[in-house]
Amino acid sequence: MRIINESLCDSNISVIIGKDALAELEELKDKKVALFYSQKIDPSKVKSHLKNFIEVPIIDGEEAKDIHYALKLAKILFENGFDRGDYVIALGGGTVTDVVGFVASIYMRGINLINIPTTLLGMVDASIGGKTGVNFENVKNVLGTFYQPSMIISDLLFLDTLPFEEIKKGLAEVIKYGLVLDKELYDFLAMNKEKIFSKDEEALEEIIYKSTLDKLSVVKADERETKGIRIVLNFGHTIGHAIEAGSNFSVPHGYAISVGMVCEAKMAEEVGYAEEGVVEDVTWILSQYELPLTVDALNAKIDLEKAMSAITKDKKVRGGIVMMPFPTRIGDWKKVDVPIETLKGFAEQCLR
Numbered sequence: 001m002r003i004i005n006e007s008l009c010d011s012n013i014s015v016i017i018g019k020d021a022l023a024e025l026e027e028l029k030d031k032k033v034a035l036f037y038s039q040k041i042d043p044s045k046v047k048s049h050l051k052n053f054i055e056v057p058i059i060d061g062e063e064a065k066d067i068h069y070a071l072k073l074a075k076i077l078f079e080n081g082f083d084r085g086d087y088v089i090a091l092g093g094g095t096v097t098d099v100v101g102f103v104a105s106i107y108m109r110g111i112n113l114i115n116i117p118t119t120l121l122g123m124v125d126a127s128i129g130g131k132t133g134v135n136f137e138n139v140k141n142v143l144g145t146f147y148q149p150s151m152i153i154s155d156l157l158f159l160d161t162l163p164f165e166e167i168k169k170g171l172a173e174v175i176k177y178g179l180v181l182d183k184e185l186y187d188f189l190a191m192n193k194e195k196i197f198s199k200d201e202e203a204l205e206e207i208i209y210k211s212t213l214d215k216l217s218v219v220k221a222d223e224r225e226t227k228g229i230r231i232v233l234n235f236g237h238t239i240g241h242a243i244e245a246g247s248n249f250s251v252p253h254g255y256a257i258s259v260g261m262v263c264e265a266k267m268a269e270e271v272g273y274a275e276e277g278v279v280e281d282v283t284w285i286l287s288q289y290e291l292p293l294t295v296d297a298l299n300a301k302i303d304l305e306k307a308m309s310a311i312t313k314d315k316k317v318r319g320g321i322v323m324m325p326f327p328t329r330i331g332d333w334k335k336v337d338v339p340i341e342t343l344k345g346f347a348e349q350c351l352r
């Protein structure tokens with residue numbers, strides 16, 4: 001089991017990773033808790049550590065990330081007399097931690113939050129970093145807050161039931177950390193594909209631990225995304241988001257960013273920021289993990305107009321310039337200001 005203790009701005013966060021990480025919930029024995037859990041997850045192992053709690057099964061998936069649904073969850077807290085000293089647990093994938101985190105952040109201006117992610121993507125990305133969000137008017141994450149959980153419990157037990165496709169979607173984010181932040185992680189991924197694909201516990205614990213450290217170090221340096229550091233987490237995401245939007249969100253996020261990383265690495269190489277060989281390393285590692293490299297491999301129709309419009313409306317565009325993180329060599333990156341028209345030109349080439 002690995003434990004990380006980190007302090008971010010005004011909050012202390014403990015992350016516990018491993019089999020039996022749930023045992024850390026013992027410290028909630030004398031607390032009042034609202035356990036919000038995906039109705040697709042068996043909550044019994046979590047409940048066995050709690051005494052004074054209400055349990056609330058909720059839907060998951062993008063449907064759950066709806067402002068009206070979030071308000072229903074807040075109403076449950078209100079009707080059950082929860083106050084700021086009490087605790088909320090979010091048990092589920094990234095959609096659950098996003099919506100429940102959002103509710104926890106607005107309820108009485110913030111109630112204690114514990115994330116228990118149950119997908120690999122949740123463990124390495126969505127549950128960490130304090131961004132919460134719900135969708136509004138068909139735009140993803142347009143309403144949201146920065147709000148840190150006090151504890152994140154990544155218990156490998158939940159990955160036992162997670163389908164292979166969901167593991168691969170999470171691996172796309174793990175590979176991202178390796179490519180732009182962590183050469184050691186890249187090397188570990190390069191050598192341990194069989195173990196990771198067979199859900200070997202030590203290997204999974206290692207990649208979740210390293211990814212968590214990578215994400216926390218970036219978030220610590222730029223918690224509110226104001227210093228141009230947190231953008232590194234967006235590697236592959238600018239073109240990835242365009243693919244998601246162009247496919248009417250039929251292409252899963254992990255696959256979209258996989259293709260996005262290939263396109264953005266090519267762009268970095270063409271404009272002279274990436275060392276020779278980076279594109280080969282990016283495509284090699286993604287193909288090892290059976291992730292798509294091209295739009296054709298996605299088997300989806302991409303509406304170029306919608307994709308380009310998503311780029312124009314990207315939250316990161318300022319005055320016709322997009323700040324992009326380009327890989328320079330494996331495990332390293334550089335912030336580059338790219339004119340939106342240049343980006344659109346590259347993206348169009350890549351998505352055709």
Ligand SMILES: NC(=O)c1ccc[n+]([C@@H]2O[C@H](COP(=O)([O-])OP(=O)(O)OC[C@H]3O[C@@H](n4cnc5c(N)ncnc54)[C@H](O)[C@@H]3O)[C@@H](O)[C@H]2O)c1
Nearest residue numbers: 040061093094095096118119121122125126131158161162
């Ligand atoms: N807040 C952030 O910083 C951040 C970062 C990345 C992604 N996200 C958000 O995360 C969401 C995606 O997260 P996700 O991929 O976990 O999606 P998800 O919550 O929809 O879960 C994916 C699928 O896995 C199922 N599932 C969950 N846990 C399971 C388990 N243990 N066993 C079997 N099935 C299980 C779910 O029912 C669902 O069908 C998106 O909404 C995205 O915007 C947020």
